[in-house]
Amino acid sequence: MSRRPFTPKVLTANLLREGDVVYLDATDAWVADLHRAELIEHEARAADRLAFAEAQSSRVVGAYLTDMKAGPNGPEPVHFREGFRATGPSNYPHGKQAGA
Amino acid sequence: MYHYDDFDRAFVAERNAQFRAQVERRLDGSLTEEEFKPLRLMNGVYLQLHAYMLRVAIPYGTISTPQMRVLAELAERWDKGYGHFTTRQNIQYNWPKLVDIPDMLDRLGDVGMHAIQTSGNTIRNVTADHFAGAARDEVADPRPYAELLRQWSTDHPEFQFLPRKFKIAVTGAPNDRAVTRAHDIGLVLRERNGEIGFEVLIGGGLGRTPMIGKTVRDFLPVADLLPYCEAIVSVYNRLGRRDNKYKARIKITVHETGIDEMRRQIEASFAELRPLFDDTAMAALDRIKAQFALPSFLNGPTEIDLSDPVLRSFVDTNVTPHKRDDHAIVTISLKAHGRTPGDASAEQMRVMADLAERYAYGELRISHEQNVILPHVRRGDLAALHAALGAVGLGTANVGLASDIIACPGMDYCALATARSIPVAQQIAMRIDEMGIEHDIGALKIKISGCINACGHHHVGHIGILGLDRAGVENYQITLGGDGTERAAIGERAGPGFAYDEIVPAVERLVLAYLDVREDAGETFLDAYRRLGPAPFKAALYPEEKRDAA
Numbered sequence: 001m002s003r004r005p006f007t008p009k010v011l012t013a014n015l016l017r018e019g020d021v022v023y024l025d026a027t028d029a030w031v032a033d034l035h036r037a038e039l040i041e042h043e044a045r046a047a048d049r050l051a052f053a054e055a056q057s058s059r060v061v062g063a064y065l066t067d068m069k070a071g072p073n074g075p076e077p078v079h080f081r082e083g084f085r086a087t088g089p090s091n092y093p094h095g096k097q098a099g100a
Numbered sequence: 101m102y103h104y105d106d107f108d109r110a111f112v113a114e115r116n117a118q119f120r121a122q123v124e125r126r127l128d129g130s131l132t133e134e135e136f137k138p139l140r141l142m143n144g145v146y147l148q149l150h151a152y153m154l155r156v157a158i159p160y161g162t163i164s165t166p167q168m169r170v171l172a173e174l175a176e177r178w179d180k181g182y183g184h185f186t187t188r189q190n191i192q193y194n195w196p197k198l199v200d201i202p203d204m205l206d207r208l209g210d211v212g213m214h215a216i217q218t219s220g221n222t223i224r225n226v227t228a229d230h231f232a233g234a235a236r237d238e239v240a241d242p243r244p245y246a247e248l249l250r251q252w253s254t255d256h257p258e259f260q261f262l263p264r265k266f267k268i269a270v271t272g273a274p275n276d277r278a279v280t281r282a283h284d285i286g287l288v289l290r291e292r293n294g295e296i297g298f299e300v301l302i303g304g305g306l307g308r309t310p311m312i313g314k315t316v317r318d319f320l321p322v323a324d325l326l327p328y329c330e331a332i333v334s335v336y337n338r339l340g341r342r343d344n345k346y347k348a349r350i351k352i353t354v355h356e357t358g359i360d361e362m363r364r365q366i367e368a369s370f371a372e373l374r375p376l377f378d379d380t381a382m383a384a385l386d387r388i389k390a391q392f393a394l395p396s397f398l399n400g401p402t403e404i405d406l407s408d409p410v411l412r413s414f415v416d417t418n419v420t421p422h423k424r425d426d427h428a429i430v431t432i433s434l435k436a437h438g439r440t441p442g443d444a445s446a447e448q449m450r451v452m453a454d455l456a457e458r459y460a461y462g463e464l465r466i467s468h469e470q471n472v473i474l475p476h477v478r479r480g481d482l483a484a485l486h487a488a489l490g491a492v493g494l495g496t497a498n499v500g501l502a503s504d505i506i507a508c509p510g511m512d513y514c515a516l517a518t519a520r521s522i523p524v525a526q527q528i529a530m531r532i533d534e535m536g537i538e539h540d541i542g543a544l545k546i547k548i549s550g551c552i553n554a555c556g557h558h559h560v561g562h563i564g565i566l567g568l569d570r571a572g573v574e575n576y577q578i579t580l581g582g583d584g585t586e587r588a589a590i591g592e593r594a595g596p597g598f599a600y601d602e603i604v605p606a607v608e609r610l611v612l613a614y615l616d617v618r619e620d621a622g623e624t625f626l627d628a629y630r631r632l633g634p635a636p637f638k639a640a641l642y643p644e645e646k647r648d649a650a
Binding site for chain 1: 126127128129132133147149150151152180194195196197198199440511512513520522523526569572573574
């Protein structure tokens with residue numbers, strides 16, 4: 001059975017204290033803006049980044065890798081769920097869209 | 101209503117202190133997330149899509165004015181200025197910071213509220229008829245029994261790790277407004293030969309495998325309530341499946357075991373348990389009942405001037421007959437067209453508290469339909485009350501109509517959701533309002549869930565909408581003919597789903613088809629569906645299939 005080829009990903013989580021959605025950038029910093037996240041192109045790198053995030057349990061919670069694609073300003077969501085996480089709910093101007 | 105005694109206050113304070121210490125230990129690294137997660141869930145704290153969420157219990161939907169004001173305070177001090185009332189008569193805050201939640205819980209404790217058992221595989225908030233104590237059709241007020249069950253189930257040592265969550269609803273009226281047939285245990289107060297007792301149903305539930313509850317006892321004496329419920333939950337605790345969370349609710353246990361065998365085991369367990377329950381619970385029930393005494397009603401007119409068409413419309417939809425002719429039950433709609441179903445701003449909460457004090461003897465209720473009830477309003481005060489509600493956007497006359505939509509938070513907030521619910525509800529309400537046909541359509545319950553877990557009760561909507569993720573795109577299935585009342589029925593799936601931008605036109609076609617086929621204005625959507633079956637409604641939903649077949 002053929003294995004599904006690796007697709008580009010971003011490492012995301014929520015801040016432990018505040019709950020805010022954050023992304024891991026290439027310098028090991030947790031950033032609020034999806035466009036500043038590291039777009040992970042290789043499977044081995046993805047495993048390393050996930051291990052790094054899981055070791056950061058005093059800063060973040062619920063870390064996971066999620067599919068993203070390259071866009072003109074940085075990573076962009078492939079799935080609508082991550083689109084909502086990156087912006088905010090559609091019924092109020094809350095979440096990340098509030099500061100945009 | 102029930103007021104905490106010293107035991108309740110000490111219990112909640114101790115629990116809050118424990119949770120504060122648990123949060124501190126999580127933040128300083130002493131607890132891992134794996135260790136902390138079950139602890140936070142036991143205290144109503146979820147991690148959702150954008151942030152943490154705190155779910156606060158409103159037992160059987162009954163709330164005092166000081167409590168409502170504290171809910172407003174929480175919204176302003178620690179959230180984004182609003183709260184979301186849920187289909188379990190609870191309230192959720194969508195944006196609290198973990199570091200603030202212990203302070204929020206302490207503030208709730210000041211007014212006899214908490215978030216205990218609003219999550220986890222425990223007995224959840226016991227719900228009840230939101231017209232309890234005021235309804236003209238009720239046999240007895242169900243809230244004292246709901247309170248007794250709350251006290252029995254809170255921190256019950258055997259029932260903290262059930263196979264899955266467990267929900268109980270109680271109604272005191274034959275017209276079931278508490279959806280008892282879709283609960284793990286549904287309790288319906290009945291009168292037989294002058295004695296009050298319960299019809300006991302088990303195994304109802306919505307979610308992935310919707311089931312209508314089955315009667316396990318047709319008349320249970322009040323004195324047997326706790327040992328019988330303990331027997332039910334004990335049998336479920338023993339037989340309920342722990343190997344598959346999707347088959348772990350009691351509805352599956354009843355389905356797989358059979359109601360007759362379940363009854364046999366429950367009765368056997370009850371026979372063992374009954375002698376262990378002395379008169380303590382009944383003495384407690386007497387004390388509880390005393391706290392649910394009706395207010396000292398003021399006399400007033402029974403007939404009022406309804407020449408103002410706006411007031412007339414409000415009275416037609418939002419006002420229900422009270423057990424006294426000179427009073428009325430007022431439902432405040434949290435479904436203004438285009439707004440988020442069930443949301444109330446801090447200001448609105450305070451206004452509702454103020455109006456409850458001025459016009460409703462200080463009593464408020466939350467309904468599972470995500471509205472707020474003033475259960476005892478003098479008919480002579482209806483005009484003034486309506487004007488005051490309208491000033492803060494709470495005067496919408498749509499209760500029971502097409503825009504009075506139940507909607508779960510969906511993918512705008514919920515980590516489990518597979519599609520959005522809220523904007524679908526907003527757009528349907530706006531469209532129906534634009535068309536100017538809402539009052540002509542009449543009674544219609546539209547219920548929307550953003551995933552198969554069915555928090556929006558879509559299975560029992562006359563029109564149910566289920567949001568799914570189909571290959572990375574939001575898709576909405578429609579079910580027809582569901583009913584959450586004493587004539588409970590699970591809606592039937594109409595056919596293929598609709599894309600996000602197709603679902604509102606699909607609902608529009610449905611309601612227009614209903615207007616075409618109904619016998620007269622007295623035949624509701626559900627009655628027409630029951631008379632005609634799905635064919636004319638499916639033809640409206642899928643006109644291209646009708647054309648292709650021609």
